[in-house]
Amino acid sequence: MLLTKALDYDLPEHLIATTPAEPRERARLMVVWPDRVEHLRVADLPDLVEPGDALILNQTQVLPARFRGRAIETGGFAEGLWLGDVTQGDALTWHLFLKARRLRAGKRFELLDRGDRPSGYVLELIRRVSDDGVWEAAVEGGHTTPEVLNGIGLTPLPPYIRGARARAGEIVAEDADRRAYQTVVAIEARNAPVLGSVAAPTAGLHFTRELLHAIESRGVRRGEVVLQVGAGTFKPIESEFVEQHVMHREWCSLGGARWAMDHPGRVVAVGSTSARTLESYGRALRGGEQPGAWMETDLLIAPGYAWERVDVLLTNFHLPRSTLLAMVAAIVPGGVERLRALYAEAVMTGYRFYSYGDAMLIVPKIGSSVCAPERR
Known part of the structure; x- marks a missing residue:
């Protein structure tokens, strides 16, 4: 071994x-x-x-699987990563990672577009799927994942790239990353x-x-x-x-x-x-x-x-x-x-x-x- x-x-x-x-x-x-x-x-x-x-x-x-949002109750910032669909259609639900404060079932987040403006989509946490931060959540306002992610999603660059850029003061346009x-x-x-x-x-x-x-x-x-x-x-x-x-x-x-x-x-x-x-x-x-x-x-x-x-x-x-x-x-x-x-x-x-x-x-x-x- x-x-x-x-x-x-x-x-x-x-x-x-x-x-x-x-x-x-x-x-x-x-x-x-x-x-x-x-x-x-x-x-x-x-x-x-x-x-x-x-x-x-x-x-x-x-996929443009990374997304941002704000907690509806507190206005606190959230960042997440789509991991897969659970259901589609009128009851669109996802598995996702979500980085935010005080996560709990029933907590709701307003998803933001790429300009950090309200997108019209709302995320509601249903249940914690695993101890490593995976949740199941309902997506209100969208019927398909491509529709939602193409509207709000960001390139899912690994954290080590985004962290190294932040520490170096580098700014790279989202469109450039999406191509690269x-x-x-x-x-x-x-x-x-x-x-x-x-x-x-x-x-x-x-x-x-x-x-x-x-x-x-x-x-x-x-x-x-x-x-x-x-x-x-x-x-x-x-x-x-x-x-x-x-x-x-x-x-x-x-x-x-x-x-x-x-x-x-x-x-x-x-x-x-x-x-x-x-x-x-x-x-x-x-x-x-x-x-x-x-x-x-x-x-x-x-x-x-x-x-x-x-x-x-x-x-x-x-x-x-x-x-x-x-x-x-x-x-x-x-x-x-x-x-x-x-x-x-x-x-x-x-x-x-x-x-x-x-x-x-x-x-x-x-x-x-x-x-x-x-x-x-």
Whole structure:
């Protein structure tokens, strides 16, 4: 078992990226080979893929899921995050996080538009769902979540970006974040159990349509899966050992990329969410299951994991003590100790971290699949 403290590291705040690279593909790229490290740019990816590879991206759409409001009784400010629908129609109800004083069932909040003016929507708390701050609430005045969020919602940037900006005195327009925090392959989910994501699949943010075309021109087959990213992606591992962590559940779909389950070449996963989708379906199929168009996954990938479908991983630099970092440790050749050395090198050489930051391309084996032959 892996001690969670092995996934700790120190990061100077100035290395938290508060805006993305411009253009996107100018982000730095640490390429991790079995025996060496190269320092390149995301724009160099066409030279790093091989004919016959599959490039798999997550095409989930980030919703404007963050909102603000005021308590009707006291005028106190509130900030929240939509997590999912409970019911729709005349009795629209949500699951949500809400940050406000003295929360209780029956408390009502006037939701504000992006100019902090009354929107006409009212939120009434129904019941506390969990001890970690999740509530069920009724939304008065709206019939569908897209209608409400498109009217009042803000880009759900992670707190570490908003906090770093505030401390640095940075102001970034909401419209700029809405463009930057969405991948170029994002599409509206249809017939999905969850409408969209509350966080971006950040490795996908590095791609432009021109870069994707250049990669495909190398003889690479592109495919898109969907994993609707939930707020649990930011939850730190609090248990002593990584394997004791209770993993959050998220909905995923192979979409039109079911062919990737039988792809004979290397599978390059763009981001942890694409990797988690491929691995979840791979494990289910190998276990004799026949998962449908959508499946719910709570797969935790940590060192010692036997990879099913992913041969190469493109990913950002992740938070300490996170399940995302545990996944990276599971695929980096050399495991946790090498991962710690790579992160120390990234800090020393000024890589930018987290959602808007730089990327790492991990190639565990050269010239062949990292997955066992019987898993093909």
